[in-house]
Amino acid sequence: MDTAQASDGAPARTTRERIMAAASTELARAGFAGARMETIARLAGVKKQVIYYYYPSKVELARAVLEKSNDDAAGLWAMFPTSTLSEICHAAIDQSVESSEGVAHLVWEGQEYANEHSSDFPIGPSRAANLQKIVAVVKAEQSAGRLPTNIAADYFGLLIVLLTTAPAILPQVTDIIVGRNVQDPEFAQGWHALLDHVLEALHP
Template sequence: MGEIRNAERTRKTILQAAKAEFFEKGYTGARIESIAKRAGINKQLIYHYFKSKDSLINEVIDSFVTSLPSGNFVLPENPAHIADFRYKVNLEHLMDFLKFTAWEAIDSVPENSNGEERRKAILQSYVADMQAKQEAGLVPKELDPALITLMISSLTIYPLLYSNVTRMITGHAAEDPEFQAKWGQFLRLISERLFEDRGVRQGPGPSDERRES
């Protein structure tokens, strides 16, 4: 039992060190040697637990996602509340991960790495949720659920990742609580315009209540 616990502890230590390395430097910039140094172990020990760099990054992201509160992925009943909800989840729980994803725009990343399958499943669940809301008459029929999901992703991620652009346009950095409050309110307002007059209850949904409690 002692050996099993030690192995689990070593594996967890490697994953924590790898998370810090990947999230700070991206896939290409991350080095196994640096991960070993962060973990305080021999480089060869990493390959004892993880067969490759691809395997390690996939497990890092899988471990990170599963560690998040499950409520982060349960979207509000009211589609007008989804953008504000996702923005707050990004702000409170996903900033380090979002910075990591920015590296993908410049990295040469192998297929099926960076936790792609896990991330795709989550994003596709958002599309399916929007489709269900559309079938229930809560979302305009002429709008593509996948494109709505992409739009919401853009609005809830871009201002956070590109804080300098946010500051140059609005006069406030993305980290400024005043901007965060204004942007959250703006997301709610434009979402209400997009989904208005569709018989959707305008009070806070279940997810909203969880955030306020």
């Protein structure tokens, strides 16, 4: 059940991988509340019952998608211990632009998190630890004299996350205010330049 033959001779994706890819696409498009298992099954090329063979519920499938989205950003998380805040921020901007589905998952996860009547999507330990790494980086920058010490590291860490993801989270606002699509290379160039100016202005 978990294998398929690719017509071009390349390694075929397993049934589980096809389900995960389809679920990622559908959740990014419709959010958790609007995502339909029938659509995921159609996109994956399987019967709906096959999805439940691997994932007992829509919630379990959505949790798996969130965890995979975190794993897909492993390269970014791995930078944190050895890179400067500037290097991490520029990589995070590129990640948010290149991984539109990953950003979309953050949006619907946030909606579910804020809704007390929603399904339970606890942030796993590995994801929480990754997000907390930004605070350690800010503190390291303060110790190195590249950021003022009177800035709260946790709040500034949150600001950095928002600064590097907001244009992708709100592409319509980006288009209206800047007049460019978030996927436009010229927009990315301008956003990178703004980030440099912000960090330079904060240098003690």
